[in-house]
């Protein structure tokens with residue numbers, strides 16, 4: 670009688686322990702499954718990125734839409750970041766990517782010489798073009814002044 674009771678208690682205890690054990694194991698297994706699934710998703714993303722970086726330049730209709738979406742969004746990000754920089758009155762060092770004041774000509778973190786402002790570059794280009802055009806005009810005048818050319822016309 671006592672043995673039976675003890676045995677019943679032991680049996681229930683074993684069952685509860687087993688159930689608790691099962692619950693813990695199932696939770697652990699489920700989270701392992703979720704980690705594995707996340708890893709698969711991550712691997713898919715990596716495959717996509719590798720494809721995009723290595724093969725997206727080759728025309729492929731299958732990937733045209735998402736490839737265009739990536740390119741448009743990359744341009745958008747550059748444009749938006751530029752707006753943030755202007756709002757904050759900063760520019761970003763191309764070498765170390767630290768934020769600097771817009772009037773700095775050298776990066777104080779890595780010593781990189783900053784590019785001149787785009788407006789100044791545009792002005793320089795315009796000046797260079799003007800100089801080239803002037804040289805071309807001079808060459809044309811020289812050709813017209815050559816006596817040989819004049820003589821062949823008259824004969």
Ligand SMILES: [Zn+2]
Nearest residue numbers: 762765776779
């Ligand atoms: Zn720097």
